[in-house]
Each structure stands twice: as structure tokens, then as C-alpha cells.
Amino acid sequence: MNTCTLDPMSTQSDLFERSARFSIDTSFGTARRFALDDHSWIEIVPGWMSGASLLYEQLRNGAPWREHERRMFNKVFLEPRMTASYRHLADVPQQDLLQAVRALSSHYGVAYDGLWMNLYRNGQDSTGWHRDHRSCRKLEYIVPVLTLGTTRRFLIRPNKGGSSMTFKPSSGDLVVMGGRSQQDWVHCVPKEPDIAGARISVNFMSSAQGVRDRA
Numbered sequence: 001m002n003t004c005t006l007d008p009m010s011t012q013s014d015l016f017e018r019s020a021r022f023s024i025d026t027s028f029g030t031a032r033r034f035a036l037d038d039h040s041w042i043e044i045v046p047g048w049m050s051g052a053s054l055l056y057e058q059l060r061n062g063a064p065w066r067e068h069e070r071r072m073f074n075k076v077f078l079e080p081r082m083t084a085s086y087r088h089l090a091d092v093p094q095q096d097l098l099q100a101v102r103a104l105s106s107h108y109g110v111a112y113d114g115l116w117m118n119l120y121r122n123g124q125d126s127t128g129w130h131r132d133h134r135s136c137r138k139l140e141y142i143v144p145v146l147t148l149g150t151t152r153r154f155l156i157r158p159n160k161g162g163s164s165m166t167f168k169p170s171s172g173d174l175v176v177m178g179g180r181s182q183q184d185w186v187h188c189v190p191k192e193p194d195i196a197g198a199r200i201s202v203n204f205m206s207s208a209q210g211v212r213d214r215a
């Protein structure tokens with residue numbers, strides 16, 4: 001399942017039918033966990049969310065997307081992606097997303113209370129190698145990332161260098177980074193110039209994880 005395209009002439013009953021098919025696998029039955037090293041792991045949950053095309057459309061059309069300027073070597077350039085955030089759950093208008101927050105909080109035992117989203121308009125958009133250093137200040141954390149729309153490559157490699165592991169999350173799949181994977185590893189979504197479709201990724205944030213552990 002690569003792209004979520006919706007006919008602009010969709011009728012109300014089409015939309016109703018699509019949202020009725022929406023579901024979340026609260027058993028996380030398809031989850032597969034990979035140990036990155038003794039302290040870090042990554043978990044893939046294929047098909048965690050079904051019938052996500054309505055949510056994709058709602059976010060694509062309704063989230064407060066904006067482009068950001070980045071300064072590097074005294075030059076200013078536009079980040080090759082758009083981002084949006086809901087800092088508080090009270091700001092989230094999409095009920096499907098709130099259901100996802102509840103399922104993730106209960107499964108991983110982390111109080112997710114905010115959302116950070118990326119919109120990759122096509123394969124020219126990307127996210128470079130990074131850690132989520134601002135949102136993850138604990139020694140260990142669990143960061144779920146939900147893919148909606150087009151499949152893109154997601155890579156993770158040791159912070160100090162080394163070979164990377166590649167995942168290809170499709171619409172509705174979860175990639176979850178855990179343990180010290182934000183401390184000792186970096187991740188990215190590279191450009192794939194041949195891809196025309198858009199992808200949204202939803203990062204589930206927890207303000208409790210943004211508070212530094214005492215040394």
C-alpha cells in the first residue's frame with residue numbers, strides 16, 4: 001500500500017465508509033523488535049492502523065503546516081519538508097489521532113501528550129541524520145512514529161558511524177525507537193527523487209521524556 005489518494009469528488013457516504021473502516025491494532029500483534037545494541041531497540045508494527053486514508057487527508061489539509069528556515073555556515077536555507085505540531089492534546093482535532101495516542105500511551109506506558117508531524121511533499125523532501133535531542137533528554141525513551149501516505153525509507157545508524165539499518169514503513173505502520181536509540185543512534189529519511197507521492201509522519205511526544213535525567 002503505497003499512496004493514499006482520495007478522489008476530490010468524494011461523497012459524504014464515501015467518507016463515512018472510509019472512517020468506518022478505521023481501526024487500530026491495540027494488541028500490537030504484528031510488532032517485531034530488533035535489538036540495535038545492548039541498550040537500544042527499534043520496533044516495527046506493520047499495519048498497526050487500518051483505514052488511515054481519511055486521517056491522512058484531514059492532516060494534509062488541516063494541520064498547521066509551515067516551512068522552516070535553517071541557518072548553516074552563515075547561510076539560510078529552507079528545510080526540505082513541512083512540519084506542524086500540536087503541543088497539547090487539547091489542540092488535536094482529529095479523533096483518530098487521539099485514539100492512536102491513547103493506544104500508544106497504554107501499550108508503552110508513556111504519557112504521550114503532544115504531536116510533531118512532518119510532511120514530505122515528494123521524494124525531494126527529506127530529514128537529515130539527527131537525534132531527537134530536544135524532545136528526548138532522558139537516558140532512555142520510547143518514540144513512536146506513524147507513517148501515513150507514501151512509503152519512504154527510514155534509516156538508523158550508530159551515532160559514532162557504522163552501517164545503517166533500513167526500514168520501509170507503509171501507510172499505517174509504526175516505527176518505534178526505544179532504549180538509548182536517541183542517545184547512541186541517529187536516524188534519517190533520505191531523499192528518493194523518483195517518488196512523487198506525499199508522506200506524513202506523526203511523532204508521538206511526551207513532555208515527561210523531554211526532561212533531563214539527573215546525572
Ligand SMILES: O=C(O)CCC(=O)C(=O)O
Pocket residue numbers: 116118127132145154187188189201203
Ligand atoms: O519522518 C520520519 O519518519 C522521521 C521524522 C523524524 O525523525 C523527526 O521528525 O524527528
Ligand SMILES: [Fe+2]
Pocket residue numbers: 130131132187
Ligand atoms: Fe527524529
